[in-house]
Amino acid sequence: MTIKLYNTLTRKKEVIKPLSNDSVSMYVCGPTVYGHPHIGNARAAIVPDILYRLLRSKFESVKYIRNITDVDDKIIDAAKKEGVSIDSITEKYTKIYHDNMTDLGNLEPTHEPKVTDTITKIVSTIEKIIRNGNAYIKDHHVLFDTDSFKSYGELSGKKIEEMLDGVRIDNASYKKSARDFILWKPSKDNSPGWDSPWGKGRPGWHIECTSMIKDILGDDTTLDIHGGGNDLIFPHHENEIAQGSCISKEKYCNHWFHNGIVLVDKKKMSKSLGNVILLNQLLIDYDRSTIRVALLSAHYRQPLNWTTRTLDNATNLINKIRGSINTEENFHKQVQTDISDILSDDLNTPLAFKYLSDLTKSARRNIEDNAKLLQSCSFLGLDFPSKLKSVRPNKALTSKIEKLIKKRNELRNTGHFKEADEIREELNEIGVTLKDKDDQTEWELDANS
Ligand SMILES: [Zn+2]
Known part of the structure; x- marks a missing residue:
């Protein structure tokens, strides 16, 4: 049995054919660690988790790489806002991310590189891109020269004019073309930076992922599968292909898969709308299996409303x-x-x-x-523990049970015994046993429920 997966690059469903018969590699863009993960982050982790479980069932060895982005302007801003060091922000939110992912029942990736541990590789990758004539240095910045890479735009299928709409046109004096993107930028004294041939600075976001992949697989090895949210197709993944193709004899990646956005009541989640659903709260109100089913209830390529x-x-x-x-x-x-x-x-x-x-x-x-x-x-990672003596139902289930009991008691008090019995039956079916004591109804959830 083969695995068919839609490939964003070819725009059709294709059989996953790894380079080697018994092993397969997959990279997924991981979180930028500066805040509590929300349901959008959860979907971007749970979809690859299902694919990982499937790959493990078919291939002897699966490399599942998911990175941690621990250098970013948003992290620097969060550290300033909370009045703490950058390290304490990234450590705190990396731990919260790990805890949330485990609580959701996701398997751990086999590799989890961090940007701050990959700086040497990032610098050498940029040097190689410059040597090959695909990047230029201007005002202490290193920029990728998109005109030098002929198939730029192949993944997103965007035309040049559309790409210019898609990137922020900041008219930066150091750019030859507005769609050129930063590989390395200077860091001011108080922001994090590393020494490099271009002065103290830090990497751009796109080069981080490419370098982490190449660091693990080697420059001349094609990645089998690359995933991420579909908001990353352009420019992030387009840029990854450009960078990775310029430093290698081999194709950057064969199979691209992207999951759709999560909307809340048909609206994009945003702090200003106040509709961001955070996992730490959701995990208090619902058990992991319910949340997994909810997050996987729409097909992964569709938006999840x-x-x-x-x-x-x-x-x-x-x-x-x-x-x-x-x-x-x-x-x-x-x-x-x-x-x-x-x-x-x-x-x-x-x-x-x-x-x-x-x-x-x-x-x-x-x-x-x-x-x-x-x-x-x-x-599917849904668990129904067998060893538990009693089960503490989640808030949603408790509220459903209590509503049904209230309705049943109302029916009994008005002489509608047949309908009341039907509710008792309904409760029995989900494993609830009722005990009527005086005017009170006590209930218990079946040990195996
Ligand atoms: Zn990435």
Whole structure:
């Protein structure tokens, strides 16, 4: 079975064919560590996580590289604002990012380079680009000469005029063309900088990713897969291709994949709108499996429009699974599932969730289907622990249960016993047992739920 994935470069679904038969390399642009991660950052990590799980199931060895950007103007600004050192900002938010990603059930990448650990490689990469005639030095800046790279624009498919609209035209005197981009820029005394042949300075963002990839793979090795949010296609990934192609005999990367944006009620998340949804809060209100389902509920190439229904739908699916899954030992037999085939067609997570939902119908009584459900959930990183004696339901589930109990009591008090029993049934199905005591109704969530 092969894995088909849409390739932004060729604009079609293609089979992933790594250079070597049994190993594959993937690089994903990681976070710039200066603030709490939000659901947009989570989607950019969880989509590659699903691909990584799929690749691991097909190839003997997978290099999954995700970087940490710990040098950036935004970090410098955040340090000033919080009145602390740059290191304390990057250490603090790297830890928070790691904790959030683990709490979401994402697997760790195999390589996690940091920009500050890669400066030597960045400097030597820039020197090589200059030597090959693809960059120039002006006013202590090093700039990539986009006119020197003939296929510039191939990934985004943008024409020159569109590219100029897409980059900030700052009329900087040191640029030959507005679309030329910075490889190295000078640092003033109090901002972070490293010695270089062009004076004390720091790298531009695009050269960081290219250098981290080449540092791990070698200059003349093609990367198999490169991912990131689709807002990075231009100029970031376009620039990576230009830089990487100029220093190597080999193609920079074969397969490009990009995930869509996360919108909140159809609007872009922004601090000014006050609609940014942070993971640390979300992880208090919902369990990881519900959040994973919500983040993967739209196909990864489509925008994900986050509304209260996104979480309600995810909660419903998770409750359905909880209500039907049996995690006892004898229900854990090894079976063939369809989950890997479904995901192998361009990571079709909506179809994967339909598959889980269909399995819940028979999983309680059919050992085979129960095992399929367990294994498929585990493949997707959804966990339903079997060892727990009791389960603390999340806030959303608790509120749903309490609403249903209230409705049931109202029905009983008005003599609608049949409808009240139907609600008891509904609660039983999601693993809730009711105990009526005097005027109170107590409830308990099934140990296996
Ligand atoms: Zn990048």
